[in-house]
Amino acid sequence: MEKFGFSLTKARVIDYDANDRSIVSYILEREPSLNLCIECGCCSAACTTGNFTGFSLREIHILLKRGENDLVRQKIRKCMLCGKCILVCPRGVNTRNVVFLAKQAFTKNEGYEF
Amino acid sequence: MNFDPFIIPFNIGLYFILIYAVVRSVIWFRELSRPDKLRLQRGFFGKAFGQSLKEIFLESLIHRKILKSNPRLGYMHMSLAFGWFLLILFGTIEADIFGERHLNPPYKAIFFKFFSPDHGKTFFEASYAFLMDLILAFILSGLVLAVTKRFFSRVVGMKKTTKLKPLDKVALTSLWLIFPSRLIAESLTSGAYGTGSFLTGNLGAALASFLPANELAYPFWWLYSLSLGTFFVLLPLTRYLHIPTELFLIFMRNSGIRTGDKPGSFSEVEVHSCSSCGMCIDVCQLGFSAGIHTIQATYLMKGIRNSDYIHDIAHNCLMCGRCDQICPVGIEISPIRMIVRRIEENDRVYENSWNGYFRNRLNVPAPKQDNKPSYDFLPAPVSKKADVLYFAGCMTHLTPSIKKAMVKILDASGLNWSFIDEDGGACCGRPLMLAGNDREARELINFNSQLIWKSGAHTLVTSCPICYKVFRESYYLDVEVLHHSQFIKNLIDEGLVNMNFLQKRVTYHTPCELGRRSGVYEEPKEVIRHVATLEPTGYDDENSLCCGGSLGNIMLSHDKRRGIAEDVTARLTANDPDSLITACPLCKKTLAQATSTRVVDIAELVAEAIADAPALKKNPSRHKKKVVRESAASL
Ligand code: SF4
Ligand code: SF4
Ligand code: SF4
Ligand code: SF4
Numbered sequence: 195m196e197k198f199g200f201s202l203t204k205a206r207v208i209d210y211d212a213n214d215r216s217i218v219s220y221i222l223e224r225e226p227s228l229n230l231c232i233e234c235g236c237c238s239a240a241c242t243t244g245n246f247t248g249f250s251l252r253e254i255h256i257l258l259k260r261g262e263n264d265l266v267r268q269k270i271r272k273c274m275l276c277g278k279c280i281l282v283c284p285r286g287v288n289t290r291n292v293v294f295l296a297k298q299a300f301t302k303n304e305g306y307e308f
Numbered sequence: 309m310n311f312d313p314f315i316i317p318f319n320i321g322l323y324f325i326l327i328y329a330v331v332r333s334v335i336w337f338r339e340l341s342r343p344d345k346l347r348l349q350r351g352f353f354g355k356a357f358g359q360s361l362k363e364i365f366l367e368s369l370i371h372r373k374i375l376k377s378n379p380r381l382g383y384m385h386m387s388l389a390f391g392w393f394l395l396i397l398f399g400t401i402e403a404d405i406f407g408e409r410h411l412n413p414p415y416k417a418i419f420f421k422f423f424s425p426d427h428g429k430t431f432f433e434a435s436y437a438f439l440m441d442l443i444l445a446f447i448l449s450g451l452v453l454a455v456t457k458r459f460f461s462r463v464v465g466m467k468k469t470t471k472l473k474p475l476d477k478v479a480l481t482s483l484w485l486i487f488p489s490r491l492i493a494e495s496l497t498s499g500a501y502g503t504g505s506f507l508t509g510n511l512g513a514a515l516a517s518f519l520p521a522n523e524l525a526y527p528f529w530w531l532y533s534l535s536l537g538t539f540f541v542l543l544p545l546t547r548y549l550h551i552p553t554e555l556f557l558i559f560m561r562n563s564g565i566r567t568g569d570k571p572g573s574f575s576e577v578e579v580h581s582c583s584s585c586g587m588c589i590d591v592c593q594l595g596f597s598a599g600i601h602t603i604q605a606t607y608l609m610k611g612i613r614n615s616d617y618i619h620d621i622a623h624n625c626l627m628c629g630r631c632d633q634i635c636p637v638g639i640e641i642s643p644i645r646m647i648v649r650r651i652e653e654n655d656r657v658y659e660n661s662w663n664g665y666f667r668n669r670l671n672v673p674a675p676k677q678d679n680k681p682s683y684d685f686l687p688a689p690v691s692k693k694a695d696v697l698y699f700a701g702c703m704t705h706l707t708p709s710i711k712k713a714m715v716k717i718l719d720a721s722g723l724n725w726s727f728i729d730e731d732g733g734a735c736c737g738r739p740l741m742l743a744g745n746d747r748e749a750r751e752l753i754n755f756n757s758q759l760i761w762k763s764g765a766h767t768l769v770t771s772c773p774i775c776y777k778v779f780r781e782s783y784y785l786d787v788e789v790l791h792h793s794q795f796i797k798n799l800i801d802e803g804l805v806n807m808n809f810l811q812k813r814v815t816y817h818t819p820c821e822l823g824r825r826s827g828v829y830e831e832p833k834e835v836i837r838h839v840a841t842l843e844p845t846g847y848d849d850e851n852s853l854c855c856g857g858s859l860g861n862i863m864l865s866h867d868k869r870r871g872i873a874e875d876v877t878a879r880l881t882a883n884d885p886d887s888l889i890t891a892c893p894l895c896k897k898t899l900a901q902a903t904s905t906r907v908v909d910i911a912e913l914v915a916e917a918i919a920d921a922p923a924l925k926k927n928p929s930r931h932k933k934k935v936v937r938e939s940a941a942s943l
Contacts, residue, residue: 225863227865227866240706242702242705242734242735243683245731245732246685247685271748272685274683274734274737274739274740274752275735275739275740275743275859275862276703276735276739276859277702277703277739278703278705278706281703281894281897283866286865286866286867287866288862288863288864288865288866290739290859291862291863
């Protein structure tokens with residue numbers, strides 16, 4: 195048969211279902227208010243750290259829920275726990291505890307590197 | 309008669325507790341840091357010693373602080389502690405004077421009646437017996453209160469009483485049995501011999517009229533000895549250890565030893581000194597406004613003593629300091645809570661290495677930390693030269709009206725000032741510290757310190773009490789740190805700003821971090837009185853409430869915060885003031901969401917009262933006038 199140089203490429207869909215949700219479930223168990231987040235981004239707009247970098251708490255929340263733990267781990271330590279995000283959040287998410295618990299999950303649980 | 313087998317339980321208990329006390333004291337002393345050891349040694353041979361004795365008398369025996377804030381509860385503690393002390397003291401004297409010989413072993417004094425049953429016949433003996441009866445009646449009245457408190461805590465004016473563990477219950481029962489069994493034993497013996505005073509004598513006579521008093525007395529003497537012995541043996545294992553440790557605590561504190569930020573002997577002594585009096589429970593807003601009844605100081609102390617898992621207790625606290633303020637033993641509760649938080653953040657696997665953590669914690673392997681900087685994205689610090697620096701802080705940036713007011717005040721003062729974080733700076737670091745992340749906080753502290761050093765300023769003004777506290781306590785700065793209320797007070801004193809008096813009735817909410825945490829009470833009130841009519845609220849100064857927004861609590865949910873804020877605003881606006889004044893941007897933000905009364909920061913109030921500054925830039929003719937005035941002044 196004539197070869198035209200075509201081949202089947204591997205699917206490039208990102209399969210989020212294969213991701214590890216252990217961090218987000220660790221957090222949700224202790225801080226269920228994360229479920230209330232509507233990803234509106236008010237927290238990111240007010241953020242002290244966001245003033246210096248591209249750090250965004252909204253992004254962190256999305257990444258957490260998707261199980262993109264490596265990305266979360268790289269970013270999360272930039273938060274200064276200053277608490278501005280709590281005051282602006284329209285949904286009453288206890289954002290500082292989400293950050294606190296995420297850091298805890300990385301530093302204290304076996305199997306994760308911080 | 310010199311000996312009887314029934315005294316054996318008492319003797320065992322007594323010598324056990326004495327040996328235990330010596331061993332424990334030596335261990336605690338050995339574990340003190342070197343400087344603290346020196347302090348304690350100096351304290352023992354100096355003025356501090358007299359002070360300690362006085363304090364022991366007033367606090368451990370009379371319970372003056374409890375008596376002041378809650379007379380009925382105070383009476384209960386006083387009658388048990390002071391009464392027992394008197395009973396031992398006068399019992400020893402009694403045995404010494406009336407006994408067969410002088411200098412008796414302790415049991416002779418405690419069971420004096422048994423060994424000298426016919427004592428009390430002569431007039432002098434009888435009046436002494438009257439005194440002993442009076443003391444016993446005094447103790448028993450307190451005991452009645454204590455027993456009722458256990459079942460109906462409102463009797464002594466408390467809303468909640470502490471919960472007990474099983475061993476505590478046994479110790480409590482034996483403590484309760486001591487005095488009634490003494491009463492009955494003494495009464496029966498008195499009844500049989502026709503001695504005793506108004507209490508034991510009359511009761512004894514009544515009992516002896518229909519009972520074989522002499523035979524019945526013996527088992528009660530056994531019971532008395534047994535309950536004493538049991539209580540002494542259980543003492544080190546239960547919360548009653550607080551009785552001897554409190555004495556130790558008083559000596560240590562008067563020698564100048566403080567809790568510090570690492571676990572050690574002193575914090576351990578403090579933890580064991582908690583008498584579970586429960587006064588910290590009643591003042592805690594998390595209890596009475598948010599329905600959280602598990603985290604109060606007494607449970608923290610209990611959790612540490614029992615080596616429980618206390619993550620939630622340590623973190624679910626507003627750090628408002630109301631319990632520190634009320635604690636009659638003077639335990640530095642918040643520093644201890646901070647130690648727990650810090651230890652936990654610096655420890656990797658907390659669930660299984662929790663046991664005996666005050667002792668072993670420092671030997672536990674370090675957590676997984678790469679010690680890479682967290683905030684290396686911060687730019688190189690550059691700052692303008694100025695005399696006065698203004699640091700707004702994160703929270704003030706969220707409340708721009710305070711920022712604007714401060715800019716107006718600083719401009720009106722005519723000082724050479726500069727705004728460090730005008731475009732939004734780094735956090736001061738205190739929120740991280742409150743969460744136990746000291747290493748990260750140090751990075752922010754270094755960054756801000758450099759900004760401040762480089763400006764060459766002599767004064768640093770901040771609008772946020774949280775920043776104020778950390779600047780003063782955790783930064784190494786050679787500038788004068790002022791909260792804006794203090795700064796404005798100085799401006800007023802020096803006549804640098806002119807203000808109108810506003811026809812307003814206001815109340816003032818003291819922020820925790822400014823008031824109880826930093827001791828700034830008067831300046832804000834004086835500033836307010838300068839421009840408006842300040843009315844008392846019943847929650848002033850040390851008794852002020854927390855707004856509920858505290859960053860000290862990382863776990864509290866939004867709804868509970870809101871509940872606390874609503875409760876607080878309701879109390880502070882009870883007499884319907886025109887505005888509720890506060891001195892903290894976080895308080896303002898939290899309180900404003902919970903009330904329809906206008907919540908105003910002290911800086912805004914002052915800015916409103918400043919005579920004519922806002923027109924300066926817009927109205928050139930006024931500007932000219934000012935120039936004229938200035939040149940007139942320079943002539
Ligand atoms: S402000 Fe609140 S709801 Fe909006 S993205 Fe942030 S956490 Fe979610
Ligand atoms: S607490 Fe963290 S995420 Fe929230 S505003 Fe502050 S720096 Fe940003
Ligand atoms: S911590 Fe202080 S106030 Fe609270 S129960 Fe103990 S002694 Fe009483
Ligand atoms: S510091 Fe305040 S919130 Fe925390 S336990 Fe004490 S009174 Fe309650």
